[in-house]
Amino acid sequence: MDIAKELLAGNRLALSRAITAIENEYEEATDIMKEIYPHTGHAYVLGITGPPGAGKSTLTDKIARAYRSQGKTVGIIAVDPTSPFTGGAILGDRIRMNGLTLDEGVFIRSMGTRGSLGGLSHKTADAVKAMDAFGKDIIIVETVGVGQSEVDIVKAADTTVVVLIPGMGDDIQAIKAGILEIGDVFCVNKADHDGADKLVRELNMMLDLDANTMMTSDETKKALQDQFHHLSAAIMAPTTGWRPSIDKVVANQNEGIDVLLESIHKHRVHIEGDGELSWRRTKRTRDEMLDILESSIGRYVKNKIVATGRLDGYVKQIKHHETDPYSVVGELLQEMLK
Ligand SMILES: Nc1nc2c(ncn2[C@@H]2O[C@H](COP(=O)(O)OP(=O)(O)OP(=O)(O)O)[C@@H](O)[C@H]2O)c(=O)[nH]1
Numbered sequence: 001m002d003i004a005k006e007l008l009a010g011n012r013l014a015l016s017r018a019i020t021a022i023e024n025e026y027e028e029a030t031d032i033m034k035e036i037y038p039h040t041g042h043a044y045v046l047g048i049t050g051p052p053g054a055g056k057s058t059l060t061d062k063i064a065r066a067y068r069s070q071g072k073t074v075g076i077i078a079v080d081p082t083s084p085f086t087g088g089a090i091l092g093d094r095i096r097m098n099g100l101t102l103d104e105g106v107f108i109r110s111m112g113t114r115g116s117l118g119g120l121s122h123k124t125a126d127a128v129k130a131m132d133a134f135g136k137d138i139i140i141v142e143t144v145g146v147g148q149s150e151v152d153i154v155k156a157a158d159t160t161v162v163v164l165i166p167g168m169g170d171d172i173q174a175i176k177a178g179i180l181e182i183g184d185v186f187c188v189n190k191a192d193h194d195g196a197d198k199l200v201r202e203l204n205m206m207l208d209l210d211a212n213t214m215m216t217s218d219e220t221k222k223a224l225q226d227q228f229h230h231l232s233a234a235i236m237a238p239t240t241g242w243r244p245s246i247d248k249v250v251a252n253q254n255e256g257i258d259v260l261l262e263s264i265h266k267h268r269v270h271i272e273g274d275g276e277l278s279w280r281r282t283k284r285t286r287d288e289m290l291d292i293l294e295s296s297i298g299r300y301v302k303n304k305i306v307a308t309g310r311l312d313g314y315v316k317q318i319k320h321h322e323t324d325p326y327s328v329v330g331e332l333l334q335e336m337l338k
């Protein structure tokens, strides 16, 4: 089967195979990406992240249904960076999203680390592109946790929803730094539990008072814009005045979903209007390009040196302190990139 062609023609099996190729780094994945790339850039990508058990899958299911009722097609990628196997995640998410799997307008896929956390965000981004080229209007990336790995993963998102639940106590302090940075919309889920209003108040306070965080992100943005300034005016635009919204939701009872969707929509309109979306996507493209460059050059040089059979000799020399890895790499690079 010509996977790329079939995928572009709307064959679900081809989409599934493409993502498997991406996930397992099969050689054909590169050719598939090349062929589908011109057909990407149409989908809107939603990131949903938050601590384990916060109700992300339940919420994803409800959000997907809401978009479906608007006539939009939906792709869902459930990423679990904590698990080397996707089996558990697949099972749990499948059960929670039971009705959805029967809907032709929805495509659900789980992705795990398959042993190496490195590259998971890159693979997720490529899987998003596969669903985008396939023609999904909205792509939802659900990822568990509150660490760096999901921060990287949600970089693929245009709007990021951070899901929190009442009763997390001091945990919120611990996770706040990373979370305030990435949340465009905050969802206080399980609002049927005590403490939802308290959590909303705390979040409001953090967002208002933590000028530091805001400054960092604005500064980071500025620094990046400076690097970009020669590229185009479009990416100079941002430094947005977006104040993340905080919505109370009871996902398992489908309560508050409309309001949450409205917040997501407002954020979308906001970043489309002031150039931020274009800027985010430009930055993403740049990061991706450098990522591919780095890994390709690395692989090329590594393969070459292994092929010359000199690797073991170098290792021995380094081990005997006759030289050091930095000098060896420096010499090799000079020699190979001449
Ligand atoms: N009381 C209550 N329970 C909820 C709500 N939303 C989800 N749940 C329940 O919370 C549990 C966890 O929900 P999931 O959707 O699996 O949470 P998750 O964040 O995807 O979990 P992981 O992917 O394992 O991190 C399930 O038993 C849900 O039924 C809610 O609003 N209120």
Ligand SMILES: [Mg+2]
Binding pocket: 056, 057, 058, 093, 142
């Ligand atoms: Mg889940």
